[in-house]
Amino acid sequence: MTEVDRASAAEGVPGAALMERAGEAVAHAALDYAAEKIVVLAGPGANGGDGFVAARLLAEANRAVVVAVLGDRAALRGDAAQAAAGWAGPTVRLEDADFARVDLIIDALFGAGLSRPLSGAAADAVLAAQACGAPIIAVDTPSGLDGASGHPIGDVCMRADVTVTFVRLKPGHILLPGRLLCGRIVLADIGAPASAVASVGARVWLNRPAVWRDAIPEPSIAGHKYSRGHVAVWSGPELQTGASRLSALAALRAGAGAVTLLGSKAALKEHAAHLTAIMLREAEDGWRSFLDQRKVAAVVVGPGASATPDTRRALEEACAGDRRVVMDADVFSLFAGDAEGLGRLIGEGEAVLTPHEGEFKRVFGEDADVAPSKLERARAAAARVGATIVLKGPDTVVASQDGRATIADNAPPHLATAGAGDVLAGLIAGLMAQGAPVFEAASAAVWLHGEAANAIGRGLIADDLPGALPNVLQSLASQ
Numbered sequence: 001m002t003e004v005d006r007a008s009a010a011e012g013v014p015g016a017a018l019m020e021r022a023g024e025a026v027a028h029a030a031l032d033y034a035a036e037k038i039v040v041l042a043g044p045g046a047n048g049g050d051g052f053v054a055a056r057l058l059a060e061a062n063r064a065v066v067v068a069v070l071g072d073r074a075a076l077r078g079d080a081a082q083a084a085a086g087w088a089g090p091t092v093r094l095e096d097a098d099f100a101r102v103d104l105i106i107d108a109l110f111g112a113g114l115s116r117p118l119s120g121a122a123a124d125a126v127l128a129a130q131a132c133g134a135p136i137i138a139v140d141t142p143s144g145l146d147g148a149s150g151h152p153i154g155d156v157c158m159r160a161d162v163t164v165t166f167v168r169l170k171p172g173h174i175l176l177p178g179r180l181l182c183g184r185i186v187l188a189d190i191g192a193p194a195s196a197v198a199s200v201g202a203r204v205w206l207n208r209p210a211v212w213r214d215a216i217p218e219p220s221i222a223g224h225k226y227s228r229g230h231v232a233v234w235s236g237p238e239l240q241t242g243a244s245r246l247s248a249l250a251a252l253r254a255g256a257g258a259v260t261l262l263g264s265k266a267a268l269k270e271h272a273a274h275l276t277a278i279m280l281r282e283a284e285d286g287w288r289s290f291l292d293q294r295k296v297a298a299v300v301v302g303p304g305a306s307a308t309p310d311t312r313r314a315l316e317e318a319c320a321g322d323r324r325v326v327m328d329a330d331v332f333s334l335f336a337g338d339a340e341g342l343g344r345l346i347g348e349g350e351a352v353l354t355p356h357e358g359e360f361k362r363v364f365g366e367d368a369d370v371a372p373s374k375l376e377r378a379r380a381a382a383a384r385v386g387a388t389i390v391l392k393g394p395d396t397v398v399a400s401q402d403g404r405a406t407i408a409d410n411a412p413p414h415l416a417t418a419g420a421g422d423v424l425a426g427l428i429a430g431l432m433a434q435g436a437p438v439f440e441a442a443s444a445a446v447w448l449h450g451e452a453a454n455a456i457g458r459g460l461i462a463d464d465l466p467g468a469l470p471n472v473l474q475s476l477a478s479q
């Protein structure tokens with residue numbers, strides 16, 4: 001955002017103009033509340049400046065506004081000093097802020113410039129604001145939240161009802177727990193020129209169809225089933241076949257022209273009792289020749305597979321040809337603590353890894369847990385193994401080894417159900433087999449998976465997900 005600020009100024013939109021519009025957006029959100037008495041908490045930087053602008057506009061709209069300032073008002077610099085100069089109403093020290101009978105609080109303490117944990121008067125004010133029960137509108141980010149990681153920077157952090165942010169969402173608005181601390185998010189256009197925004201070359205996007213839809217191929221009228229892509233799924237052993245079956249069904253629903261499950265005869269008999277459109281093939285002497293001869297474009301290995309030598313061999317065979325490979329579940333047990341080994345196996349091939357947090361730690365180590373954010377952990381892991389990483393959860397991150405990433409916010413909590421991850425692995429393979437580039441295929445699959453869960457609603461079980469895809473795909477096509 002600092003770069004956007006600079007580029008905007010170079011294009012003739014000065015910081016003061018951006019700040020005026022930012023304050024306007026905050027005041028606009030505040031006017032949604034029937035609030036008479038409003039306290040604006042103003043910090044020492046531009047976030048506080050936005051607060052002073054909002055205070056002026058709200059006073060002009062006949063609200064009773066008090067600005068409570070952290071530190072010395074005379075110490076404000078630049079645009080913030082100018083904004084403060086435009087405020088002629090009541091001002092108190094932050095320590096003296098009175099939260100009794102206040103109807104609304106505007107948190108303009110810290111935004112993008114937060115550099116250390118809240119302490120002293122700032123921390124006390126956040127706790128008192130929180131305790132008084134009035135609704136809270138945060139300017140840019142709830143104070144105390146790191147907008148890059150989505151984690152509070154210390155022990156004290158505001159929890160807002162509404163967060164008004166500017167120009168673009170920041171990762172911390174979408175990643176947890178940040179999303180929960182922001183409340184409803186309002187993204188305001190404050191007049192930064194599109195070229196100024198584009199000039200910073202952001203490589204992280206909220207996961208929406210606009211990011212990937214042009215990369216997902218439409219079936220050709222002149223095509224046939226094999227030109228739509230053939231997916232192979234490595235079956236789990238007897239009495240562990242459900243997970244791979246879910247992957248196979250999802251791959252077919254995603255639009256792969258053909259899907260084959262490969263496994264032992266006993267396992268295939270179980271599949272045969274459930275499946276019709278999906279082909280079954282006994283993997284007697286490995287499956288390399290089948291993959292080569294039948295031009296399999298994408299392979300899923302891991303769901304229900306067990307961490308056995310057979311699964312390792314299947315994975316090696318999958319990686320040996322010019323195929324795209326989705327690795328899930330038990331692959332991460334096979335490579336526990338051995339990210340380098342996994343990276344060597346992937347080599348120059350195209351692979352997608354779909355770990356949840358536990359599996360991620362298993363492969364990439366415990367220290368991958370905290371530092372520095374889910375987004376950066378996924379990006380670092382992607383670069384380390386040379387693959388696309390889908391780090392799952394309520395804020396699934398898809399990270400490519402080239403640094404691009406998407407963050408999803410559309411999955412409902414009831415998607416956290418056994419087998420949902422197996423469906424996702426198959427969806428990714430189904431899209432990749434049709435020729436979608438790996439990063440876009442993985443991002444699209446994550447979004448479609450979330451939308452399918454939304455379409456089903458409560459009571460969802462993983463078996464329902466493949467069947468919900470046609471409606472989701474159809475409405476995407478007609479958007």
Ligand SMILES: NC(=O)C1=CN([C@@H]2O[C@H](COP(=O)(O)OP(=O)(O)OC[C@H]3O[C@@H](n4cnc5c(N)ncnc54)[C@H](O)[C@@H]3O)[C@@H](O)[C@H]2O)[C@@H](O)CC1
Binds near residue numbers: 115
């Ligand atoms: N394009 C832009 O960049 C725009 C930015 N705007 C606002 O500018 C904000 C960023 O402004 P700044 O960079 O001035 O940063 P902030 O206003 O977030 O805070 C910076 C100041 O706080 C101090 N500080 C940091 N952590 C502290 C702590 N824990 N305790 C006490 N002091 C602490 C810093 O030393 C610095 O003086 C954004 O969040 C947004 O609200 C808007 O005015 C609109 C345009």
Ligand SMILES: Nc1ncnc2c1ncn2[C@@H]1O[C@H](COP(=O)(O)OP(=O)(O)O)[C@@H](O)[C@H]1O
Binds near residue numbers: 393412413
């Ligand atoms: N709280 C949550 N809200 C939304 N989606 C979630 C949540 N927790 C997990 N998920 C999603 O549910 C799926 C679970 O996958 P996974 O953990 O691999 O389970 P399984 O191995 O049983 O299939 C993933 O797509 C994940 O992103």
Ligand SMILES: [K+]
Binds near residue numbers: 107138140141
């Ligand atoms: K703030």
